[in-house]
Amino acid sequence: MNSRIPGFFKLSPEERLEKISQELHLSEEDKKVLTGNAGFTVENADRMIENTIGYLPVPLGLAANFKINSKDIFVPMATEEPSVVAAASNASKHAYESGGFTTTYTGSIMRGQIQVTNVKNPYFALAKIYENKGKIMQICNEQDSTLVSLGGGAKDIDVQIVETEIEKMVVVHLLVDTRDAMGANAVNTMAEAVTPFIEEITDGCVVLRILSNLADQRIVRARAIFKDPSLHGEGLKKFMDSYQLALFDPYRAATHNKGIMNGISAVVLATGNDTRAVEAGAHAYAAVSGRYRSLTHWELGENNELIGMIELPLAVGLIGGATQSHPVAKLVTKMLDVSSAEELAGIIAATGLAQNFAALKALAGDGIQKGHMKLHLKNIAVMAGATSEQIDEVVTKAIQKETHRFDDIKAIVEELRQRDRT
Incomplete structure (x- = not known):
């Protein structure tokens, strides 16, 4: 081809x-x-x-x-x-x-974020989450056996401490290979499924559990x-x-x-x-x-x-x-x-x-408008009331007059109407 x-x-x-x-x-x-x-x-x-x-x-x-x-x-x-x-x-x-x-292409890894709040000892919780990575991966991959069979699924975790105006939050990032899917549904399902286990090992409260659209991997x-x-x-x-x-x-x-x-x-x-x-x-x-x-x-x-x-x-x-x-x-x-x-x-x-x-x-x-407005003339002609049969002629006349102003286009349409009536 x-x-x-x-x-x-x-x-x-x-x-x-x-x-x-x-x-x-x-x-x-x-x-x-x-x-x-x-x-x-x-x-x-x-x-x-x-x-x-x-x-x-x-x-x-x-x-x-x-x-x-x-x-x-x-x-x-x-x-x-x-x-x-x-x-x-x-x-x-x-x-x-x-x-x-x-x-x-760096690959098809998407992030799912699990936000954990009310954690008394954030860094202690971070360590516990990493210690339980195997169990977390297992729960996630049980949610989508088809994706796993294709070589995808949850591959790793990345735990971050985010200090806000209110508290230090623990945010668990699930790193999921979604293969040839965009992956939002797969990642969100995994994040929701693993939430009870995350709360259990951190003694915290999970709020958000959702995909991130900043797909930096x-x-x-x-x-x-x-x-x-x-x-x-x-x-x-x-x-x-x-x-x-x-x-x-x-x-x-x-x-x-x-x-x-x-x-x-x-x-x-x-x-x-x-x-x-x-x-x-x-x-x-x-x-x-x-x-x-x-x-x-x-x-x-x-x-x-x-x-x-x-x-x-x-x-x-x-x-x-x-x-x-x-x-x-x-x-x-x-x-x-x-x-x-x-x-x-x-x-x-x-x-x-x-x-x-x-x-x-x-x-x-010449600037962005010259080419853009030339191609936009058909739309302006329709706005000015040109019929399907008149559009091409209106555009031709506008190009000849080197104008794309609505008032000028409308005047051209009116000229054609007057001509067609006689």
């Missing part, structure tokens, strides 16, 4: 789907699911959440030009924001010829070399200056990382994973040094190359939750042709790095 399809963005949705169907060997039923003619229903929605009254479709696009770990991949992205898919596709094109993206890294002929001289300096501000200024870093999450969250959502968990973990990880900083690192290479690396926790899975119960999410993972959470996490991290390159390049050039 070749992820490079020149002019892909110029095709109609039907033409794109047909093109991709050939590359990914999609069936007619698969195509019906993607176009909303089959698949997700209100009945599906009612099984997923409470008080269901309907569902909200989100546009699903494909980012092209990705090569990840020597494999060409089309990256499905679910997002309502214009320019995200285009930016990822354009950025990955500039990394393609230099080998694309290379990713690594589930780190993904992606690197790539970007060769963009349009970036040189002053443009390169502005690119690096933009990155440096995100390293040292939390106000800039927040927006810098939000741009990264535009790409990451779009793939997480498309695959039916938990966007809130991933976002919480990423932003917490950005602040572990004590100062909120960029999730990416950029260096200058030879011949105007930009060398990028992203590092963040990614708790995503292929088993359980909406990944399996949502027909579109299930089809998306089929399109990605991934067989492990590690592969999926690598694709997501690479997309975040590509998104960051695109954003910094735009900021170093």
Whole structure:
């Protein structure tokens, strides 16, 4: 498969789907699911959440030009924001010829926290917990024999003393290998099951027993070399200056990382994973040094190359939750042709790095609004009252007039109405 399809963005949705169907060997039923003619229903929605009254479709696009770990991949992205898919596709094109993206994964260890309060001698309790590690592991692993049979399960503990304004609390961290699942249900079940034993050996009172979304033992890294002929001289300096501000200024870093999450969250959502968990973990990880900083690192290479690396926790899975119960999410993972959470996490991290390159390049050039608003024109045309037949003409006229102001777009729509009446 070749992820490079020149002019892909110029095709109609039907033409794109047909093109991709050939590359990914999609069936007619698969195509019906993607176009909303089959698949997700209100009945599906009612099984997923409470008080269901309907569902909200989100546009699903494909980012092209990705090569990840020597494999060409089309990256499905679910997002309502214009320019995200285009930016990822354009950025990955500039990394393609230099080998694309290379990713690594530290493993699928998640933390479950058990908060123990009212402990008279916290350090004595800490020692007792470590002495009973074998029993704790046994209780935890009895809760999920399937996970254990796959090589996962509770692997270790990490006991910490947390001094609060009220008291010194003992916090037991269960370190659980969740394999190809995100793991929240498995970890929470283990934490609740072992609570009575923890209370018995500490003579304390357990309050919280729940997974932590700061998955600092589930780190993904992606690197790539970007060769963009349009970036040189002053443009390169502005690119690096933009990155440096995100390293040292939390106000800039927040927006810098939000741009990264535009790409990451779009793939997480498309695959039916938990966007809130991933976002919480990423932003917490950005602040572990004590100062909120960029999730990416950029260096200058030879011949105007930009060398990028992203590092963040990614708790995503292929088993359980909406990944399996949502027909579109299930089809998306089929399109990605991934067989492990590690592969999926690598694709997501690479997309975040590509998104960051695109954003910094735009900021170093004409600014973020020129490209974004050009792609946003269709939305503005609809807001201004354009019919389906008028949208493309409204966009064309707005581009000719070099405007994206709502009042100007509305005036164009009114001109077309007047013309069509005569």
